[in-house]
Amino acid sequence: MEGKLRAAIVGSTGYGGVELIRLLQGHPKVEITSVISSSSAGAPIEEGFPHLTGVLSRNLDGVDAAEMKERADVVFTATPAGVSAKLVPQLLEAGLKVVDLSGDFRLKDGGEYERWYKHPAPQESYLEQAVYGLCEVFGERVAGAEFISNPGCYPTATLLGLIPAVKAGWIKSDSIIVDAKSGVSGAGRGVNVGVHYAEVNENFKAYKINKHQHIPEIEQALTEIAGEAVTVTFTTHLVPMTRGIMTTIYAGMTGDYSEQDFIELYRSYYEGRSFVRVRNAGIWPATKEVSGSNYCDIGFAADARTGRITIISVIDNLVKGAAGQAIQNLNLMMGWEETLGLGYTPVYP
């Protein structure tokens, strides 16, 4: 184990944290040295998560920045909104590297954060320090950074599906509609009546229409790429499945572009990036085709009749949408190959 980077996971009893454990167990340069819980410190992690028996044998540690500094070099905070805002500054002041999976540091404008998340914003200096880790787009900023704000699950699928076309000026920036669907693990492990089995099974429902906290995150990145204000209509739906996000994106095209034009544009933009796979014409991605993996698969349908492009983008919300991208960010921070420890083939069927 000597020579490995030591990692602690706060929120290790949540879905994002447990997925970090699964993925980091296979990472050749990282050792998990602390799994942390605010409510079950002292208990063996296998007790609550029998699937980890024989995989990771550790007792849960309490939330203590000084102890984390003793035990770890990097901390993944897979904690609810509002918790990271208070905890992460302590970790940074202790000299730890941090990858935060929550939404607390993604919006550069603290006022916008308070408006959408309904929590007090973190101090401005930490918002400035946080590097928004959408690896395939802003990866150069991640290299050597000490503090990464990992993108949200829906924004990851949406932005990877939109950015090459927005950057090229191929779509009308006031015409974007994102129809997004998520599996139930996206809501986390906490009890919530909206994600109860009887509410979700054999059901399909829209939620947070025009009020979703990922809207400003998507618009912030698209506005930067476009160099002009971009707004999106964004509707989220809950699908009766465990993992997976599909975003179906509609936008008016600025010219007479074909599917093949889009395929070539996107393949060129993502050239050399292993985790974005652009489909051939007529083969649209499905969530199962990325499940358990760090891939984002993208497909297109151009409609000359309406002048609109339809872009389908799928990810596993817990991998590319959370833990996988967090590890990809760590790899880039450390100057390692970005695919290190992430070579998972999707679980199919």
Ligand SMILES: NC(=O)C1=CN([C@@H]2O[C@H](COP(=O)(O)OP(=O)(O)OC[C@H]3O[C@@H](n4cnc5c(N)ncnc54)[C@H](OP(=O)(O)O)[C@@H]3O)[C@@H](O)[C@H]2O)C=CC1
């Ligand atoms: N699920 C997903 O697909 C995605 C989630 N995210 C974000 O990642 C973060 C984690 O999500 P997820 O794992 O799904 O959520 P969960 O609700 O499954 O887990 C969150 C964990 O945080 C811990 N926690 C709660 N309060 C505190 C506290 N005060 N201090 C320290 N730890 C605390 C809890 O564990 P304990 O009680 O043991 O401390 C809990 O298990 C959230 O911000 C979420 O929005 C981002 C992208 C995708």
Ligand SMILES: CC(=O)N[C@@H](CCC(=O)OP(=O)(O)O)C(=O)O
């Ligand atoms: C299915 C489901 O409920 N998904 C959650 C995703 C939450 C999340 O990941 O929140 P942050 O990225 O803001 O931390 C939602 O739509 O709110």
